[in-house]
Amino acid sequence: MKNSTPIKRLSLIASGVALSTCVLAVDRANAQPIVLDFEGLQNFEEILDFYNNGTGSQGSSGINYGVSFSPNSLAIVQGAPGSNIGGLPSPVTAAFFLSGAANTMNVARGFETGLSFFYSAVNNPGFVTIYDGLDGTGNVLATINLPTTPNGGGDPACNFNNFCPFVPVGVTFNGIAKSVDFGGSVNQIGFDNIEITLVSRTTVPEPASVLGLLAIGALGAGSALTRKLLK
Template sequence: MTLRSLTIASALGAATLAFAAPAQADIVVLDFEGVGDQVAVNDFYNGGTDGAGNSGTNYGINFSRTSLGIIDEDAGGSGNFANEPSASTVLFFLSGGAATMNVAAGFSTGFSFYYAGNATNTGSVRVYDGLNGSGNILATLVLQPNGGNCSGDPNGTPFCNFTAFGVTFDGVAKSVDFGGVANQIAFDNITLGSSTPGNPGVPGVPEPTTWAMLIAGFGLVGAAMRRRTRLTVSYA
């Protein structure tokens, strides 16, 4: 999968997340490092493995089959994105309307993340109190296009601007849908327990107008099939 042209325009909002279970009381940051290129995340963070047999820390969090990891082409992957908050893997999807994250123990207060998209398509994030995007909607975010005006890594145009976003909500959440146009939006450093997303490798947050990600010319998996493309996200 390759990211080619992804724009993301978003704003960083206050978001704090706390897990309902004691084991999830601390801040948790999902940076997707270790997930295979264009491989389903699956139970990588749930005591199991991704679609390629890789495993990560067990946070009791699993992802739908449409939720894929993609690695920056600069690191040997197929993604044409750049300036990701933590190198070199991000979350995206190639089919369906969203990537769904399930947190069986639940979490409260809020959550945060970075997203990058193209210059024309919006994205969305919805927080539910049931698993698999079911039950009541606790929060809805609209992610505006923010691709283009790239600087730094020349291989990430236009998916080079990752915007930080956070939200607070009432109740206990058990799932989140990360939506938008398939192969046109990417997410990274999904953070539970803080209104500010974890950003271990980035000195600052780029201007919203400079973020863009796309696969293979038009999406996250473009360039590799054209070489692999990038993701696009827009806040609600």
């Protein structure tokens, strides 16, 4: 019977290690892919905090992803007065801008791995720049130059809208991004179905912290075993 004690102790410590490993695995799994399709916004409405627990300029509200847009970021709705878009990946709303060189998306929580979206730029090329700081600041993590896209003005499938179809683009990068400039010529480029992966809300413990947790777990297991033997 004396030889069984070490076996029990090892079993308890191994259980603690397995539990810690599970916690870390779940933490990494909390990364959340989202798609911003701008549905629910009104024509020419400023997007603002539509995706940030707030509203657009006309009171429209969406899912709270912690994502906000600069005041020059506007929604445009297919078929609405003044709209000339078609062939969207998810009808009927896209984003564009009427002032400045770009509209900016801020992601306070940060996003990782990559960025994908659809765009239409019939007359002039555009660009997208990804930063590790808010409001287009910090280090540049990636830049995409966007060539002009087909003009669907004579295509019945586009319902004779010039800014049609919207073309898919994607880029990968290293690090945590906090903002993106979607740029080009004013009133000459539209964006839709912006897809990002939000980083986990839970911070992954540093290696030293993990070792500390394992040590505490091992000591707790050993203390429990000692108390049991003394009874």
